[in-house]
Amino acid sequence: MKILVCVSNVPDTTTKITFTDNNTQFNTNGVQFILNPYDEIALSRAIELTDGGKGTVTVINVGEVNTEATIRKALAIGATDAVRINAKAHDAWYVAFQIAQYVKANPFDLILTGRESIDYNGSKVAGMLGELLDLPSVSIIKKLDAADSEATVEREIEGGKEVLTIPYPFVAGAAEGVAEPKIPNMRGIMSARTKPLTVIEPVEVKTFSDIISYETLAPRGQVTLVPAADTAKLVDLLHTEARVI
Amino acid sequence: MSVLIYAENAGGTFKKSIFEAVSYAKAIADQNNTNLIAISIGNVSAGELASLGKYGAQKVLNVSGDKLKNFVNQAYASVIAEAAKKEGANIVVLSNTFSGRGLAPRIGVKLEAGVADGAVALPEQNGGKFTVKKTAFSGKAFAIVELSSANKVIALVPNSYKVVETGGSAQIEDFAAETKESDFKAMIKEIVRSTDKVSLPDAEIVVSAGRGLKGPENWGMVEELAGLLGAATACSKPVSDAGWRPHSEHVGQTGIAVSPNLYIAIGISGAIQHLAGISSSKVIVVINKDPEAPFFKVADYGIVGDAFEVVPQLIAAVKAYKASA
């Protein structure tokens, strides 16, 4: 089985998010970038499914040269090889279009993404790839079992779940539950340096959306502390002051 | 030109998040002096379809029949995009539900439309610019996205826009959608719906607990409090990682983002990754035995105390309040 895992390079989860240039630019000063946690889950499942010579795992990223540390991390975790499409990831549409071009020339049995990137949270790349390649897509999956000609996936719905069978090839976005994230070992880290990383140039794409500015969250007021022995007071405040019950 | 809203049903009925999305779509139609058309797919009763009129849909396109009875992402996207083209709708609105998040990107590609997922406010339209405010950085900030394409797809976050009754009525029309076989490759084997529990993404009140509760056997009081308040239950990441609670309850940066009216956090420290997913809650109550817990810094109300004493008392106080109301 040939699996493609789409990986993105995102700010570490502990990052305090700030902006510069009149709130038009994300302030990357001092920010550490990591492999998107959901992509790590997707990659870990792909490695499990191909373990023991049952296939290959290619990781692909749309990004400039500064994303290579993240790509090497994916190789250290156990991907077979990597592709970087040398361009700034403008938006999900741009990313999906570039990856779809690559897949049209290099078919895969299974294409995995993370359920969302933790910076822009679109959950869009999987669905867009599915549409561009005319393949089924499930944007958020909780479980993935692979048989020879089809896979069984579980997806969450509000207040429940759905179980689906899908023939290969298809696209799915991995969420928690799909796999335990794998940690690279020493051998993985050593071999990652010599695994193939192919850099290709982007194709031209129309632009449909742009982020023009950012807003930070409105600060909250001071906390009102209620004595532990007076829970009735809390209930009263929630009813009369906050008006939420 | 018109606005098309996809009214997703859950087992044949529309939830509040759909009425929010219809109200939101109606406001966008009003901004553009145009009309609002709704589309429903699956087997939904005439009475239920008509209810969309109350929130501003002038017309409801009804796509029924066994083939499209259950949600198939690819096929539903084809039907909605086809309806948008036939009706000349250049703005398609969805609710940012699990299914909505599967549909929006596919519809976007079909219509060559910019997609604003996770919208939290009405679009602004100034000097030919169409911008939408959306969540970004997992709830730590917002991004203002300009959609420059002629067609646009917007997915509204549940609980971020108020339901508005216009008192109108809708005309219901059958819509015969052409579907192609290749849209039905994904097959549903099983749908499990728990009807007795409030679903977390669209809950108005959430009662959440963390590692401070020590073990899964202590969740009885969390469920009891949630039951009394008509709330959904949630938890921090280590709690679901340890298998005390299901992954579907984990909120935060790498879990579900929620924006309820009231979020009650019990025995949760308030790590930045947890706060990311809950910071758009309208009112936050924190119960923690450590007065230095970071969660108190973002709380509206707090009780410093032992959860095993405070929560049972709070349950009693809520019962007393309900008995007197």
Ligand SMILES: Cc1cc2nc3c(=O)[nH]c(=O)nc-3n(C[C@H](O)[C@H](O)[C@H](O)COP(=O)(O)OP(=O)(O)OC[C@H]3O[C@@H](n4cnc5c(N)ncnc54)[C@H](O)[C@@H]3O)c2cc1C
């Ligand atoms: C990549 C990454 C992603 C992450 N994503 C998430 C995420 O999405 N969501 C998330 O929640 N976390 C996430 N985390 C984990 C996060 O950093 C914290 O570790 C986690 O939120 C802590 O959970 P907790 O508050 O339940 O436990 P703890 O930090 O152990 O806090 C327990 C709290 O309970 C209090 N307590 C103890 N006993 C009692 C008692 N008897 N009565 C009252 N209070 C009591 C303590 O004072 C303490 O404040 C992530 C971490 C990483 C590295």
Ligand SMILES: Nc1ncnc2c1ncn2[C@@H]1O[C@H](COP(=O)(O)O)[C@@H](O)[C@H]1O
């Ligand atoms: N620049 C990128 N390069 C490769 N894959 C990406 C990129 N950005 C996002 N993805 C993939 O798409 C998924 C969803 O991203 P998003 O649609 O931005 O939420 C991520 O989890 C990745 O798997």
